Amino acid sequence: MDTTxxxxxxxxxxxxxxxxxxxxKSVGLQRTMLIIGLILSGILFLTAIFAPLIAPYGYAxxxxxxxxxGAQMAPSAAHIWGTTVGGYDVFSRVIWGAQTxxxxxxxxxxxxxxxxxxxxxxxxYLGGWVDRLLVVIADAIYAFPALxxxxxxxxxxxxxxxxxxxxxxxxxxxxxxxFIPQYFRVARAETIRLKAEPFVESAKVxxxxxxxxxxxxxxxxxxxxxPLIFTLNAAESILTLAGLGFLxxxxxxxxxAEWGYDLNKALADATSGIWWTGxxxxxxxxxxxxGLTLVGESMNDLNDPRLRGRRRAGRKKRGGPDMPADxxxxxxxxxxxK
Amino acid sequence: xxxxxxxxxxxxxxxxxxxxxxQSLGLARYLVIRFxxxxxxxFILISMVFFLMRITGDPITAALGGRLPPDQLADRIHAAGxxxxxxxxxxxYLGDILRGNFGTTLSDNREVTDILAQYGTATLELVIYxxxxxxxxxxxxxxxxxxxxxxxxxxxxxxxxxLCYATPVFFAGLLLKLIxxxxxxxxxxxxxxDYLSELSGLRNPSGLYLLDAxxxxxxxxxxxVLKHAxxxxxxxxxxxxxxxxxxxxxNLIGTLGSDFVEAGRSRGVSEYRLVxxxxxxxxxxxIVTVMGLQIALTLGGAILTETTFGWxxxxxxxxxxLTARDFVAVQGIVMLIAVIVALTNFLVDVIAALIxxxxxx
Numbered sequence: 224m225d226t227t228x229x230x231x232x233x234x235x236x237x238x239x240x241x242x243x244x245x246x247x248k249s250v251g252l253q254r255t256m257l258i259i260g261l262i263l264s265g266i267l268f269l270t271a272i273f274a275p276l277i278a279p280y281g282y283a284x285x286x287x288x289x290x291x292x293g294a295q296m297a298p299s300a301a302h303i304w305g306t307t308v309g310g311y312d313v314f315s316r317v318i319w320g321a322q323t324x325x326x327x328x329x330x331x332x333x334x335x336x337x338x339x340x341x342x343x344x345x346x347x348y349l350g351g352w353v354d355r356l357l358v359v360i361a362d363a364i365y366a367f368p369a370l371x372x373x374x375x376x377x378x379x380x381x382x383x384x385x386x387x388x389x390x391x392x393x394x395x396x397x398x399x400x401x402f403i404p405q406y407f408r409v410a411r412a413e414t415i416r417l418k419a420e421p422f423v424e425s426a427k428v429x430x431x432x433x434x435x436x437x438x439x440x441x442x443x444x445x446x447x448x449x450p451l452i453f454t455l456n457a458a459e460s461i462l463t464l465a466g467l468g469f470l471x472x473x474x475x476x477x478x479x480a481e482w483g484y485d486l487n488k489a490l491a492d493a494t495s496g497i498w499w500t501g502x503x504x505x506x507x508x509x510x511x512x513x514g515l516t517l518v519g520e521s522m523n524d525l526n527d528p529r530l531r532g533r534r535r536a537g538r539k540k541r542g543g544p545d546m547p548a549d550x551x552x553x554x555x556x557x558x559x560x561k
Numbered sequence: 562x563x564x565x566x567x568x569x570x571x572x573x574x575x576x577x578x579x580x581x582x583x584q585s586l587g588l589a590r591y592l593v594i595r596f597x598x599x600x601x602x603x604f605i606l607i608s609m610v611f612f613l614m615r616i617t618g619d620p621i622t623a624a625l626g627g628r629l630p631p632d633q634l635a636d637r638i639h640a641a642g643x644x645x646x647x648x649x650x651x652x653x654y655l656g657d658i659l660r661g662n663f664g665t666t667l668s669d670n671r672e673v674t675d676i677l678a679q680y681g682t683a684t685l686e687l688v689i690y691x692x693x694x695x696x697x698x699x700x701x702x703x704x705x706x707x708x709x710x711x712x713x714x715x716x717x718x719x720x721x722x723x724l725c726y727a728t729p730v731f732f733a734g735l736l737l738k739l740i741x742x743x744x745x746x747x748x749x750x751x752x753x754x755d756y757l758s759e760l761s762g763l764r765n766p767s768g769l770y771l772l773d774a775x776x777x778x779x780x781x782x783x784x785x786v787l788k789h790a791x792x793x794x795x796x797x798x799x800x801x802x803x804x805x806x807x808x809x810x811x812n813l814i815g816t817l818g819s820d821f822v823e824a825g826r827s828r829g830v831s832e833y834r835l836v837x838x839x840x841x842x843x844x845x846x847x848i849v850t851v852m853g854l855q856i857a858l859t860l861g862g863a864i865l866t867e868t869t870f871g872w873x874x875x876x877x878x879x880x881x882x883l884t885a886r887d888f889v890a891v892q893g894i895v896m897l898i899a900v901i902v903a904l905t906n907f908l909v910d911v912i913a914a915l916i917x918x919x920x921x922x
Contacts, residue, residue: 520723
């Protein structure tokens, strides 16, 4: 394991940012996958931000100009994706659903990174019985079906029924608890590795406090693989949110749009041949998870020199920048955590 | 993929087991310790779920609050012992679990273990079918993807695997229903069989409907059971199959690059045989281990599949009790599933240890 700090100095700073550096060292198929993933994820977040501008109606709007939309109407000019059994516009609800999804991703993953990384740093650095206890707990949670844990958490947080904020927080916290062990493991493993590095030892020798060593010396070096887990967890959190919504633990339709809830309602429609209420929210979930997973997978492959595709020698026709000199240095030592 | 040492908590001082001991003694020691490790895991899960569920209040208020007058509610709470200190309730609960008592449901007053006995077999049957589908998808396609690494077939198969993962089982189920049940009319929309009365009339039914129908020698019923199972098995099987595909691919890529594969090739072993025998066998150990660890994913998926297809198993009942806000039942079923997962993981580790003498902690 060589140190990660020995990068050639000539690379401009922005090219070393996680996704950009991955994009620069990718070629061919892997680059295509990464770009498709980035586009799909970008669409999600743009839709989420501009939902009020894109959606023709509100998520809980069942009438316009004094006239009801009508339930289960087939796609038409007024409602391009039809209406749901509750008389809402499917297109609008799918668009607003992106906002819920993006909020849950951001909140859930940020909270789990925060809690998981801190616990992992402290546990790995201090060691001893605290470390052992936390490891056993993290392993116990990790082995538990994520959906069940999320169900338990959402019962705890919202009693199973909720408004917008409560619902989103419940989903986000449920997801947090599920993912903390993963960040914990990675941060702990990195911390244990870094603890033996000379620069940590020299900091100890000159009497630096534990807090400062953890925050200034260990933490910045222990977060290398976080973007990877981040994207994969973001994908999984969408699935967990949808699963909760599907089981009736989502957010009430009057307080926010949520794809899983809509799919739950669409299940009965499908039996009578109504396809538009289920197809569009379902596709929204699939494309979102697909996009985030493609980004995560590509980053995983690009971080691992054994999996990273290389430009074939002798074929110079392909475009793209040259592989940066630090590609190998950056890429070593990542282990697939899932 | 790092597979070994994935599940067993580190830091128990087991890493440096004495190598001088005889092989069988080492194995026995490992098995005992691995079994004992289930205890802290279960203890942590039980305690966590118990305290989490009690933070919000007692289950009787959750189920009946607002529907009963306050004094009657208080009577019910007192009768069930939920007004005692939480710690006393906790030790009571631990004792009950040790005696195999996972509680009694509030809504229909049944033992949770009865629910397992009645509906567990349905879940088992679904999981078996789904695993068959997953193997049919995962193993051959994983081999092809590994062999055609970084070429077009591999790209397609990897995308397919990611799609399997990205599609929630209930959406896959909804699409399958729409296409094959409603539009084409090939398969029934939901349920496990149309011949429920015939099947329940059997002596000593196993609960696995296909087995029961075959034992009764009734091919009509057996065929009906299979027809009902096709769509749920595909929906759940695709989810697990995607994981299997990636697993087989990753591990085969590792062994395909080995010297012994090259040696085999130079001796004129056919490419087909190289992939399916020479490279696959050594890759099998991590594959088996990680496949076994998918039990949590499988059961989570089964809950959603059962709800989608009205398949009356444990997951279907869990969803029913969730809707009824019967949190005693929910807690009981969740704990049961946790026990099943822990025991399965133990069995997987035992199998891995038996196959591969190098697996020791």
